[in-house]
Amino acid sequence: MASTFPFAAIVGQDEMTLAIQVVAIDPAVGGVLVLGDRGTGKSTAVRALADLLPPIQVVKGCPYRCDPTQPANACPICQAPEGERSEKPVKRAVETQPVRVVDLPLGSTEDRIVGALDLEKALSQGVKEFSPGLLAQAHRGFLYIDEVNLLEDHLVDLLIDVAASGENLVEREGLSIRHPARFVLVGSGNPEEGELRPQLLDRFGLSVQVRTPQDIALRVAVIKRRDAFDRDPEGYKAEWQSESERLQKRIVKARKALPSIVVDDAMLTLCARLCQALGTDGLRAELTLMRAMRALAALQGHKKVKPDHLKTIAPLALSHRLRRNPLDDTDSGQRVQRCLDDLLAA
């Protein structure tokens, strides 16, 4: 398998790497949308994501990679049929697997994404069996869509539904199957090429605007690292191994600390006032904001969420949720920042 560019070796693009780390700590934040030109390292960063994450425990033989301690309700494999559900927990074999980052290419068919009748079994044995698609593969992992803004509308419809419910319902080709599909959506794209449907936009917890660094020294550093990687992928990866491990430890530690982070009422009120002032729709914005702040505090080793965290996270969590005129091109990140400054000053 191809080795990926080490996450720790990514130069610059602080907002993007921060957003990705936050999501890695708390998947409930709900995904990252990275917008920017070609060649800014969007895909490199996302594909390197797997580096950050410790391996997970899965039920052996379960195609949906259920968590052994609490198998998903919808899993047809791990969940015993209705009649024979007993009190005592079933013993399941367990194995360790790395977290997956599943690529969803633009031209995918519906079958490939949702899953379809297993052709092999149908043809050779005449058995009707479901062959899981990309959504199933992405369960408990990440689903990465490059050029998400160019995704066909009917595929977007599929994703929106599944991303919200965490379950994939298949009713086609004589199959009727429900399986868990809880994944973190990661999208990237170039806004110059097309806009994103607001419904899909809302499914992303954080959004980041990336630009190419204009600083020559930074650009040279990027090119040199990339070049070193291209010449000897494995050697370069080994060179960064300790750094990668350090980063991974940090993430694991932050995950452990996450439940104990305190978000006090004053902070929640501040969030609510910010969202109100910006006129975001629904409460999802506040929830995301709170979760992301908590994850950030955990990442930085704080016990309590502070206004500083809000300041860092707010532009990421809110800028894509503002009701805006599609033709208005003022930077929404700045609007969030300004509004927050006003609130803090008051």
Place this chain on the structure above:
Amino acid sequence: MADDLKWIDTWNDAMTSLQLLQIDPSGFGGIWLKSPYGPVREAWLRELAAIGLSVVRLPGNLDLERLLGGIDLSATLQTGQLQQQDGLLTQARGGLVCIPMAERFPDALIAPLVQTVDSQAGARDPGFGVIALDESDGDDAPLNPALQERLGLWLDLSGIAPADVVGHLTDNTAVVGLCIDAPSLAVMRRAAPQVNVTDEQVAALCVTAQSLGIASLRIPTLALRVARAHAALNGQTTLTDDDLAFAARRVLAPRATQNPVVNAPPPEDSQAPEPVPESATNDGGETPETPPLEDAQNPDSEDKTGEAVPTAAVEEMLVAAALASLPNGILDRLLTRAGQSNGQALGRSGQLKSGAQRGRPMPPRPGAPGGHARLHVLATLRAAVPKQRLRARSSGARLAIRGEDFHVHRYQQSSASCLLLVLDASGSAALQRLAEAKGAVERLLEQSYARRDSVCIVAFKGAKAELLLPMTRSLVRAKRAMTGLPGGGGTPLAAGLKMAYNQAAQLKRQGVTPLLVILSDGRANVTLAGLGGRAQAMADADQWCTQWRQTGHQALWIDTSVQPDPQVQRLAQAMGGSYLPMPQAQAHRMAAAMDHLRRTSA
């Protein structure tokens, strides 16, 4: 003299590229060869075939399974066991993939291709290089930008005369010997990654890229890779200026989005004495052939200059004022209304098209799988079951499936539509009404945003029409292109209509349904040939209106004259479209007109 010999440079570089491909087939992505079909391209392709790399051709009718590998259906059915087949990309490893007519290669296949190219970087197995043969000319949509970006070398052979290549080359000494023999190739391949590069050289590449307006960081990386291969080709262990110059000439220069006159950064970077100025002068030398190419591909740069028009702020204000002057939902009404049957619209792509690839599922129908049609297993089995007893005698298999049982998937999809705006920016229309018209267009754009349509803008004034914005979904760009548009000059209506007609034909070819909206007062006074003369100008316009009618596509004429003009109405009728006067911001009259339009069309 220099001009005479330029083709030799280009051709020599094209030949050198072939040698670089041998050294590093997959490292720098590949080659984008822009050239029409003809002896020149054939000559190059002949050389390509001779260099001893395996070349896999990807036809446009390829399906995804064949590209990436999957189940071999016929073999599986025959043997009753699963037979996998390798995808073409897997077969191409270590060699090249060649895409003829790359500009028409479906996006659905470009995406997985690009993904595979990307994942090659860290892979242990050898990858493949991509040769994209692009025959697009003029206004045709160029190669998919995602693929463009990943192909290191851009060659444009369209400037070379066939006689030069065919006649000269057989005895011309300038031509390099191409095929590298195996032992030295092995040495070069090993040497290429080891070539030493100084920090200054990397910096020089970065600075040059930036001064040419290349934002992507992928490009300098590719350039470096190309330079390395070039050094290895010449048997050097450190990178020389010559290598850098080649990379700058063939990787950086063709992608320039601005003139390298912004040379402020390079002089500061004084540690890099040679390469920067050299590559910069090279660009200067090369640019006679590159600018037309850039112009076609980089409307952005035009946008930027448009923005700088000082009146922009004032115009924006006017735009806002005029926003209210167009009723809501006008696009929806126009599109949902029953297609006008003018007798010629037969076989046009309507609102919906059914196909075998994507969209909402429709009932399966009998047909052979392959190409883009996918087997519908259930329906196939269902068709086979009743005949089992009959067939059981002849075959021993448990389930006998014959060719006639095959059913394939069908899907229905609403075809994309594109709002084709034709703006009259002439003096007669402009001065008082252009801003208002822009406001109206913005309203239309907002609607098209909600409908997820794309937009394409043509403007005409003075003596000619220009394509302000090729098809895009980005409304920000559409708005920018429009607000930056200055008004004034004559009214070459026919030229505008002609360009709209050509654009529509092109969109149609791409499977997009065009929807024409013209904003003009219809007072044509410049003929198609660019000369004055009201009568001839009107006659020309009339002719192109009739021409449009033959396409059978929808059209809407928004009359921007102060008083509704019967002549414009006649033109609108001639093109089989609807007519909507936009008298000064009278919303209720507009609404009434819309109502009328709906009633008449219903």
